[in-house]
Amino acid sequence: MNNPQHTESFRDRLATVDAKGKRKWIFAQKPKGKFYNIRTYVSWFFFVLFAALPFIHINGRPLFLFNITKAKFILFGKVFWPQDFFIFGIIMITFIVFIVLFTAAFGRLFCGWVCPQTIFMEMLFRKLEYVIEGNAAKQKLLAAGPWTSEKIIRKTIKHLVFFIVAFFIANLFLAYIIGTAELWAMMKKPTENVGTIASLLVFSSVFYAVYAFFREQACTVVCPYGRLQGVLLDKNSMLVAYDYKRGEERKKINKKEKRTAGDCIDCFQCVKVCPTGIDIRNGTQMECVGCTACIDACDQMMVHVGFEKGLIRYASENGIANHEKLRYTRRMKMYTGLLIILTGLLTALLVTRKDITATVMRTPGLLYQERGTDSISNLYNIKVVNKTINDIPLSVKLESAQGAILTAGNNILVQKEGQGAGSFFIILPKKNIQQRKTTLYVGLYQGTRKIDQVKTSFLGPVFTNN
Numbered sequence: 001m002n003n004p005q006h007t008e009s010f011r012d013r014l015a016t017v018d019a020k021g022k023r024k025w026i027f028a029q030k031p032k033g034k035f036y037n038i039r040t041y042v043s044w045f046f047f048v049l050f051a052a053l054p055f056i057h058i059n060g061r062p063l064f065l066f067n068i069t070k071a072k073f074i075l076f077g078k079v080f081w082p083q084d085f086f087i088f089g090i091i092m093i094t095f096i097v098f099i100v101l102f103t104a105a106f107g108r109l110f111c112g113w114v115c116p117q118t119i120f121m122e123m124l125f126r127k128l129e130y131v132i133e134g135n136a137a138k139q140k141l142l143a144a145g146p147w148t149s150e151k152i153i154r155k156t157i158k159h160l161v162f163f164i165v166a167f168f169i170a171n172l173f174l175a176y177i178i179g180t181a182e183l184w185a186m187m188k189k190p191t192e193n194v195g196t197i198a199s200l201l202v203f204s205s206v207f208y209a210v211y212a213f214f215r216e217q218a219c220t221v222v223c224p225y226g227r228l229q230g231v232l233l234d235k236n237s238m239l240v241a242y243d244y245k246r247g248e249e250r251k252k253i254n255k256k257e258k259r260t261a262g263d264c265i266d267c268f269q270c271v272k273v274c275p276t277g278i279d280i281r282n283g284t285q286m287e288c289v290g291c292t293a294c295i296d297a298c299d300q301m302m303v304h305v306g307f308e309k310g311l312i313r314y315a316s317e318n319g320i321a322n323h324e325k326l327r328y329t330r331r332m333k334m335y336t337g338l339l340i341i342l343t344g345l346l347t348a349l350l351v352t353r354k355d356i357t358a359t360v361m362r363t364p365g366l367l368y369q370e371r372g373t374d375s376i377s378n379l380y381n382i383k384v385v386n387k388t389i390n391d392i393p394l395s396v397k398l399e400s401a402q403g404a405i406l407t408a409g410n411n412i413l414v415q416k417e418g419q420g421a422g423s424f425f426i427i428l429p430k431k432n433i434q435q436r437k438t439t440l441y442v443g444l445y446q447g448t449r450k451i452d453q454v455k456t457s458f459l460g461p462v463f464t465n466n
């Protein structure tokens with residue numbers, strides 16, 4: 001949504017980099033207004049949720065766990081093992097389609113309101129910076145001034161507080177990976193967990209460096225989402241937009257003369273509060289995270305000079321150019337249909353997923369064995385995955401043919417959230433073997449209750465009744 005009266009030279013470089021390629025530090029003013037207040041409440045909810053989730057357990061399991069080292073994942077109390085990774089593939093595809101649909105309809109609403117990077121930076125670390133170093137003007141003077149005792153004290157306190165908060169965040173993230181029980185155990189015996197402690201300090205340093213130094217560069221340089229906007233957005237997408245038809249021509253306010261220019265008074269308040277340093281009046285830009293700080297700043301100035309609010313607002317390109325309302329386009333409907341299909345498939349996979357799964361295979365490298373004069377046997381290996389929180393003794397029975405199963409023991413004990421293995425022979429009478437490979441079904445039983453049934457094959461010679 002570009003103002004045709006202005007050139008687009010601003011697109012040739014990032015707002016945080018000067019003409020010489022050096023970093024321009026952003027001293028963003030603290031916004032005030034309706035949207036900032038709502039974002040504050042949303043961030044409080046996010047912080048409470050982020051801190052509480054690792055401590056919520058269902059049936060003795062954490063609600064969420066992402067233990068990459070042990071390839072063990074728990075979602076909503078359900079355990080997922082490497083055998084279930086195809087479900088994660090469906091989840092990722094569904095998530096990508098959701099992102100495409102959401103962005104096509106609502107732009108970067110996610111970035112401005114619930115993205116962890118934005119929330120931590122703007123609603124936590126930036127606020128701590130205001131408390132310690134003062135407002136944007138004081139921060140700028142402090143940065144440009146000499147290293148006095150006051151500057152050293154303030155900078156030291158700021159970076160110390162930043163690292164402590166980053167360390168706390170890293171601990172919470174670690175709780176999502178190893179669980180709160182292991183985290184407490186590690187804290188009680190740090191000398192026995194030197195490697196984990198070292199990893200924790202590395203993560204803490206990374207979080208500290210991101211929020212103390214890298215800051216908005218994570219959104220404009222690292223995150224690919226902004227670059228995808230050019231593909232995902234169209235003229236009907238909802239954006240934080242400047243109404244150039246109403247605002248141009250820009251002119252400073254002068255109450256002594258009749259105003260003939262547009263409503264934009266060229267106060268630069270929208271630029272001063274922007275955490276990525278852009279001028280929203282130039283149109284949709286990759287750096288814009290949709291944080292609404294410019295909306296609050298502009299509305300405040302419009303009220304101050306007696307103009308109508310909404311010069312910068314949520315709107316679409318067509319909404320600004322042609323005064324069209326936001327509408328649900330055909331492309332959005334197609335994305336929604338695909339999303340519903342993927343969500344239904346994912347739901348079906350989760351509902352039909354078994355808590356106990358088994359794999360039965362003939363022992364490789366071995367042929368059939370003759371038993372006496374009337375029977376043939378094959379040796380099988382069985383591997384069982386137990387996704388429940390209880391130890392389960394299992395027995396195997398032949399389901400589909402007349403024959404017998406001979407095991408080394410009575411049961412295969414599968415530990416909770418673990419795996420079990422065993423070996424057994426399937427013995428069939430020669431008179432029942434009519435072909436080289438016979439399909440069989442092996443049932444898994446816990447006591448008298450049948451838990452699962454596994455298909456396998458029996459290898460033997462072909463016998464005739466002659």
